[in-house]
Amino acid sequence: MSAATAWTIPEVRAALDTGKISARELVKEFYARIERHNGELNAYLALSPDRAYAQADRIDAAIASGDALPPLAGVPLAVKDVISTHGIPTTCGSRILEGYRPPYDATAVTRLEHAGAIVLGKTNCDEFAMGSSNENSAYGPVRNPVATDRVPGGSSGGSGAAVAANLAVVALGTDTGGSIRQPGSFCGVAALNPSYGRVSRYGLLAYASSLDRIGPFARTVRDVAAVMSVIAGRDPLDSTSAAAPVPNYVAALGRPLTGLRIGIPDDYFAEGIDPEVRQKVEGGIRLLEKLGCRRVSIRMPNTEYAIAAYYIIATAEASSNLARYDGVRYGLRVPGGTLIEMYQKTRGRGFGTEVKRRIVLGTYVLSAGYYDAYYLKGQKVRSLIARDFHEAFEKVDAIVTPTSPVPPFRLGERTSNPLQMYLADIYTVTGSLAGVPGISVPTGKTAEGLPVGLQIYGPAFGEDRVLQLAHAFEQAGGAEL
Amino acid sequence: MVYYATLMAKVTQDATGILPEIMAGYEPVIGLEVHVQLKTATKAFCACSTRFGDPPNSNTCPVCLGLPGALPVLNKRALELGIRAALAIHLNVQETSRFARKNYFYPDLPKGYQISMYELPLATAGWLEIEHDGQTKRIGITRLHLEDDAAKNLHEGFADSAEKSYVDYNRGGTPLAEIVSEPDLRSPAEAYAYLTALKQVLLYTEVSDCNMEEGSLRCDANISVRRRGAEKFGTKAEVKNLNSFRYLQRALEYEIERQITVLESGGKITQETRLWNVAAGRTEPMRSKEFAHDYRYFPEPDLLPVRVSAAWRDEIASAMPELPEAKRRRFVRDFSITPYDAEVLASTRALAGYFEGVVRAGAPAKPAANWIQVELLRQLNDAGKEITESPVPPAELAALVAKVESGAINAATGKKVFARMFETGKPAAEIIAAEGFGQISDTGEIERLCREVIEKNPENAAKYRAGNEGVFKFFVGQVMRASRGQANPQAVNDTLKRLLS
Ligand SMILES: [Zn+2]
Numbered sequence: 001m002s003a004a005t006a007w008t009i010p011e012v013r014a015a016l017d018t019g020k021i022s023a024r025e026l027v028k029e030f031y032a033r034i035e036r037h038n039g040e041l042n043a044y045l046a047l048s049p050d051r052a053y054a055q056a057d058r059i060d061a062a063i064a065s066g067d068a069l070p071p072l073a074g075v076p077l078a079v080k081d082v083i084s085t086h087g088i089p090t091t092c093g094s095r096i097l098e099g100y101r102p103p104y105d106a107t108a109v110t111r112l113e114h115a116g117a118i119v120l121g122k123t124n125c126d127e128f129a130m131g132s133s134n135e136n137s138a139y140g141p142v143r144n145p146v147a148t149d150r151v152p153g154g155s156s157g158g159s160g161a162a163v164a165a166n167l168a169v170v171a172l173g174t175d176t177g178g179s180i181r182q183p184g185s186f187c188g189v190a191a192l193n194p195s196y197g198r199v200s201r202y203g204l205l206a207y208a209s210s211l212d213r214i215g216p217f218a219r220t221v222r223d224v225a226a227v228m229s230v231i232a233g234r235d236p237l238d239s240t241s242a243a244a245p246v247p248n249y250v251a252a253l254g255r256p257l258t259g260l261r262i263g264i265p266d267d268y269f270a271e272g273i274d275p276e277v278r279q280k281v282e283g284g285i286r287l288l289e290k291l292g293c294r295r296v297s298i299r300m301p302n303t304e305y306a307i308a309a310y311y312i313i314a315t316a317e318a319s320s321n322l323a324r325y326d327g328v329r330y331g332l333r334v335p336g337g338t339l340i341e342m343y344q345k346t347r348g349r350g351f352g353t354e355v356k357r358r359i360v361l362g363t364y365v366l367s368a369g370y371y372d373a374y375y376l377k378g379q380k381v382r383s384l385i386a387r388d389f390h391e392a393f394e395k396v397d398a399i400v401t402p403t404s405p406v407p408p409f410r411l412g413e414r415t416s417n418p419l420q421m422y423l424a425d426i427y428t429v430t431g432s433l434a435g436v437p438g439i440s441v442p443t444g445k446t447a448e449g450l451p452v453g454l455q456i457y458g459p460a461f462g463e464d465r466v467l468q469l470a471h472a473f474e475q476a477g478g479a480e481l
Numbered sequence: 482m483v484y485y486a487t488l489m490a491k492v493t494q495d496a497t498g499i500l501p502e503i504m505a506g507y508e509p510v511i512g513l514e515v516h517v518q519l520k521t522a523t524k525a526f527c528a529c530s531t532r533f534g535d536p537p538n539s540n541t542c543p544v545c546l547g548l549p550g551a552l553p554v555l556n557k558r559a560l561e562l563g564i565r566a567a568l569a570i571h572l573n574v575q576e577t578s579r580f581a582r583k584n585y586f587y588p589d590l591p592k593g594y595q596i597s598m599y600e601l602p603l604a605t606a607g608w609l610e611i612e613h614d615g616q617t618k619r620i621g622i623t624r625l626h627l628e629d630d631a632a633k634n635l636h637e638g639f640a641d642s643a644e645k646s647y648v649d650y651n652r653g654g655t656p657l658a659e660i661v662s663e664p665d666l667r668s669p670a671e672a673y674a675y676l677t678a679l680k681q682v683l684l685y686t687e688v689s690d691c692n693m694e695e696g697s698l699r700c701d702a703n704i705s706v707r708r709r710g711a712e713k714f715g716t717k718a719e720v721k722n723l724n725s726f727r728y729l730q731r732a733l734e735y736e737i738e739r740q741i742t743v744l745e746s747g748g749k750i751t752q753e754t755r756l757w758n759v760a761a762g763r764t765e766p767m768r769s770k771e772f773a774h775d776y777r778y779f780p781e782p783d784l785l786p787v788r789v790s791a792a793w794r795d796e797i798a799s800a801m802p803e804l805p806e807a808k809r810r811r812f813v814r815d816f817s818i819t820p821y822d823a824e825v826l827a828s829t830r831a832l833a834g835y836f837e838g839v840v841r842a843g844a845p846a847k848p849a850a851n852w853i854q855v856e857l858l859r860q861l862n863d864a865g866k867e868i869t870e871s872p873v874p875p876a877e878l879a880a881l882v883a884k885v886e887s888g889a890i891n892a893a894t895g896k897k898v899f900a901r902m903f904e905t906g907k908p909a910a911e912i913i914a915a916e917g918f919g920q921i922s923d924t925g926e927i928e929r930l931c932r933e934v935i936e937k938n939p940e941n942a943a944k945y946r947a948g949n950e951g952v953f954k955f956f957v958g959q960v961m962r963a964s965r966g967q968a969n970p971q972a973v974n975d976t977l978k979r980l981l982s
Contacts, residue, residue, distance in 0.1 A: 084550040097549070104543050106550060205549040209782035239554050239784050317782060320584050323593020324547045328648070343586055366584075366777035375779060 023056035023074040043161040047121035073116030078168035081122040084203035093137035096350025106203020123158030150408040153183030160187035171217040178428025181440040185403035185453020196435035197242035200235030206321040208314035221471040225249035252464040258292035263396030280452040284443035302384040310429040312378035319362030389434040393459040403440040403453030444481030511666035517689040518697035519562040525629040525656035526553030537649035545654035547591030559656035566688040572607030580781040589632040597628030611674040621663030630655040669733035716750040732757040816846035838875030844882040872906040881909040
């Protein structure tokens, strides 16, 4: 996995424009690499060569006839397996969706293909996007390409690993409580969780509808911006998608950072954080200061309730969203003597332990008599956390935190303690609850060579500012700190 | 494999005949929950057609099949019809309402939840007037909310129906309005009158076609009994599956008697859901294990709160047609017809329109009302036709009424003419002329008229007899005038010639 083979979007474009490579050859090259490395990494669950070559041939034909190429022409793309792709197996990393081939594409996929991107296949993930290590996939864990005894993070572990290992140029992931940003951090790539409503959720197999978002992984912030320019924007098929205008995110990248105020929640560096992670993130903050940013201490007083609120709201919604997997229409069906028995057997066998745990939690918090104490209170905490962000953004232009309190851990190291795993989501769930955009960019490596991520939050629909900061940071050598 | 447990029920208590005087000691308390399918071209949350009777599962898409990842988008027309219905029954339309998820498992519910307004319904606190026993009573309406319909489980009609059930998702996702009344109804007859009045309003406003056979109007009842004079309500049972006016009344009668029987024999009413068994003619408890649901409602995160601006609400209100109550009042006031006639004529918008068409074409209102109710409605009924299919247009009925009223033809003849008009679709004048309905061919009558004319005009008779044949035309004219043109001209000629010769 040498750097020489790592493509970026502008490199793909230049190679196609100069005739150095055809789109078909490029796809072939990627499939060859996937063939070599996927056995070990397990990043892809399904490949879609027919569809990829057909799209590549369309691009090559356009080149041959001298047509203007769309912005992502020929860019090999990996899609997280919780995103619906017409005719390509979409399992959410779950047995319960075994054999399911959706009859339609998610809006984000449609837009990317329309922009010339080539869908190579579907990437592994924690089952129904529930997890932070990709160890909850029914189809086996993904290994971190940086250190294959380590987890790639989760739940979008396959997308993070695919991009890090150059098995795709860009990838789509989904983030509910950190599932884009944390694997971005663990795999050492740029990964953006856009504002809630910025990217259509149509075709995203829901885990927690009020938190789920689709966002890009790429090896450069510029490539993240290029993908965002295509997938962002109002979709009439998603009532919760926002009508706010979509800026040209790539064009906004070059602006200087001079005078931008970055808020640092001091509490976030106090306890529970790995010393090496703290040191790398603090180094990152100093780099931003060098680039002209002004550091401002801020307080996010309701952070301590975030994990609890998140696991109430997300599991409540999950218990409802996952009800449709009942064996009646698609996916797994385990026969039973009665309808109820068929439901029980199908769901009992189809769902993994973590999914069941969350369905039970969510069912409980919505139950008569508990709704007010849990769900309603969770929603109140959510508003308080959103207010923390809102008040902070009255004083600062962006908020900088670690992405994860720990570097990538070893496979199996944390599976015995789900609560410990939940608590490690602390820096990402706050932004999920508040609906604001957040990006993870590499901020150096630990002594063992493990990537550390720096998270930059912006106000709602402030992706352009987040990308501007991350891009400048990356260009100034943030990854090598 | 048997997929769906049939709704087996054990019958706990059979209602046995109770003495009427014991029955009279109790007062039933009834509230109705009525579901109406809104008359939209497409479903509540997707663009699939709502057409009834299409091949199974042909009107489906990822959204209404509940495929993973598909999202609902509210049909604005469904919302508009909901608002129109709400305004017609005097509800307050809320500025903000919100859909929630009602969670339960069933094969006809592909998402595992129904999208239904719960805490924040579209409209609250209204009323509807019913006419019963010559009295007008105002029935409170608690709320109206919108939701999507379930699909249809098919347990019969397939070669392998013994071991399998099928699901047709065509109906799934059709928009419904649920209208919940206060427990203000005190008898099955009042419940019947309420449902009648509600259906009339919904048809008037074109919110729903209220076709009970196709399931576009469905009714559940909450019912309890209490000792007459008692203030506290008794324990209620919910009775489902009351999908015709007849079943509603019969099921309520049965259930009232059952509850009184239980109480009279010292028992207690269990709060439960019961099902009207059409074949057995009784209500039966539904298996509680399957239906004791905790629906775990929570706000639907895939939809934004529904906002109805005052401007939009007013726009819908201003486009509202005249409602039955108002129309009845106007008919009595402007046309001086009886309240009973007004009720019949205003029972549907089409009939009321027909009546007003007849009056507008010049017919006096009272006879027009009679002709419509006695002749037209009977003929339509016999022919199995709707008023909109009447072969006799309003203007033609008006022409016929005018002829009868002026005495040009008598009432008995008028009815015969009407029957022919209904049969042929031809105008009254044409039928009268062609088929001789207007003519007097009775020679005795004609002779009497001729003699009268000759007696009144002795000079002209003398002139004729003296050879002045020109005066003959005068006699013919006079006889025809005396017969109002109805005498058979040939007969008049012959008779005059005979009498004058
Ligand atoms: Zn549909």
